[in-house]
Structure formats: C-alpha cells, structure tokens
Amino acid sequence: MPGTLEELSSSKAFGGNLIKYRFKSAALGGLDAKFNLFLPANAETSNVPVIFFLAGLTCTEDNGAQKGNFLGPAAKEGIAILFTDTSPRGAGIEGEDDDWEFGTGAGFYLDATNPKYALYYKMRTHIQFEIPQVLEISGLPIDVKRMSIFGHSMGGHGALCIYLASKSQQFRSASAFAPISNPINAPWGQKAFAGYLLTGLNEAKEQYDATELISRHSDPVHILIDYGTADQFYKAGQLLPENFLDAARKAGYDEAQVRVREQKGHDHSYYFVSTFAEDHVHFHAKFLKA
Numbered sequence: 001m002p003g004t005l006e007e008l009s010s011s012k013a014f015g016g017n018l019i020k021y022r023f024k025s026a027a028l029g030g031l032d033a034k035f036n037l038f039l040p041a042n043a044e045t046s047n048v049p050v051i052f053f054l055a056g057l058t059c060t061e062d063n064g065a066q067k068g069n070f071l072g073p074a075a076k077e078g079i080a081i082l083f084t085d086t087s088p089r090g091a092g093i094e095g096e097d098d099d100w101e102f103g104t105g106a107g108f109y110l111d112a113t114n115p116k117y118a119l120y121y122k123m124r125t126h127i128q129f130e131i132p133q134v135l136e137i138s139g140l141p142i143d144v145k146r147m148s149i150f151g152h153s154m155g156g157h158g159a160l161c162i163y164l165a166s167k168s169q170q171f172r173s174a175s176a177f178a179p180i181s182n183p184i185n186a187p188w189g190q191k192a193f194a195g196y197l198l199t200g201l202n203e204a205k206e207q208y209d210a211t212e213l214i215s216r217h218s219d220p221v222h223i224l225i226d227y228g229t230a231d232q233f234y235k236a237g238q239l240l241p242e243n244f245l246d247a248a249r250k251a252g253y254d255e256a257q258v259r260v261r262e263q264k265g266h267d268h269s270y271y272f273v274s275t276f277a278e279d280h281v282h283f284h285a286k287f288l289k290a
C-alpha cells in the first residue's frame, strides 16, 4: 500500500497550480517517490481528466514540467498533467549510478526481474497501478476514469508500452516524442533489458517493446508519434520509429489510429518537445473529453 501524499511545493501557473508531491512507494521498495501535478483552474470546481508525462534518460519529474511547454495548453483544455520520475532514487544498489543509460534516471518503465534490481526497480507497477491508486485515494480532483499517457524518448517507450499492455483501456490515448520504439533492436534497450530482466530480450519481447506489442494488438488504438530528422539518437538507431509504423500498418492500423510524423530538422531536445507539446495535448483532449 502506498503512503499518504505530502505536498512539497506549489507554484501558480497559467491560472492553475503546479504542485510537487512525495509519498512512500510500495512499488519502489518503500523508497520516497515524487511527482509533479499541474491542476488547471477548473479543478477547483470539478474533477478533471489527466495526462501522464513520462520523461527520458537522466530526467526527473521536473524536466517535462519546466521545459515541455505543456502547462499553458493543459490550462486551456482544462486537463491536468502528471509528471512522473524516471527511476527509484537512493536504492543503494552497487553500480546503479555509474552510467547515465542505466540505473538511476534510467528505470526504463519496466518491472525488474533480475534479483539485484527487483526490489526497487518496478517503474511499470509504479506508473500504471500505484500512482492511479494514490490519485484515487488522495481526494485530489482527478477523474481516474479519464487518463491518457505520453512521453519523451525512454518515456515515449514507457507511454506506448503501458498503453498497449493495458489493451488501450486504462488510458484513452497515447502519444510520444522521439520514442525508443523498438528497444529490443536498439543499444539503449538491449543494455537495459540485459541488466534488469532475468531472461533479457525474451521478457522484453513479451512486455516492453512497442513494435512487438502493436504487431500482436487488435483493439482500437489512438496513437500519435513525432520524431525529428536531425535527432542524434534517431540517427544513431536508438529510436527506430519506422519499425513501429511498419508493424502497426501490418497489424491493420491506418493513419486514423496510428499517426507517425517525421518533423524535418528537429533534434531530440526539449526545444523539439515544446514545439509540438500543444498538438499532443489537443490530441489527447479529443479522447479525454469524448
């Protein structure tokens, strides 16, 4: 059972408030977990829908909130945005801080099965089940029946996988900025899966690869993806959005259900994310307000 929410700070923004919370996370082995929640002005009088934002490697709950340009569009739509962290903090596992691509800041939105990490590295459970449960019992003005999910890079991978794993039911829509779309075939994914999972790529293929998941999916989906042609990680073969698109089309999903947009000249940074942030919030608003 997660602990009660403690408010750490609150900043007024776009007529609403960005609030930082902390709680003891059962999913993360009893460690403290934080998230930022943007509540628009209309949350003072009614429960509002929410979009979860999952950030990328090296990030915390602050990167998307501070640099993503999501708060203004969310205020206009009357939708909350919840910014999660990217890994447990302070597990004290030998080697977890040696490398920016693995360990702290790089939880890869999976539930570790390697005993070395399994007690603390349960980011999938934390995001998909624990935080919604915390919202439900906290009395915050969030309608947990109206949730969508998006993310950047490693967070795009997390958003797509959580959405598809929940059979596109728990979250109404998913979108991603430069997602790691086929991690079993990318160096970042291969490294994470080899470290966190007992059977590595076998487990990953089943649960943690958006391209594999969409190829086996048959329920209706609402997915939007943007990536930039000048993205250094795209060029290095870490993202592979074409593989996801190809698998989606082969599985019978057309442009109305899975839209993948190539954005000319954009890189991997939050300048790219913030350029298309409003578009993504509007995309989710259609389904959250339906």
Ligand SMILES: N[C@@H](CCC(=O)N[C@@H](CSC=O)C(=O)NCC(=O)O)C(=O)O
Pocket (backbone or CB within 6 Å): 055, 056, 057, 058, 059, 063, 067, 100, 152, 153, 154, 155, 269, 270
């Ligand atoms: N080692 C570098 C690069 C790390 C980096 O670019 N991280 C991206 C996400 S990459 C995929 O998940 C990021 O979002 N960085 C934070 C930011 O605010 O831009 C480094 O440590 O900078």
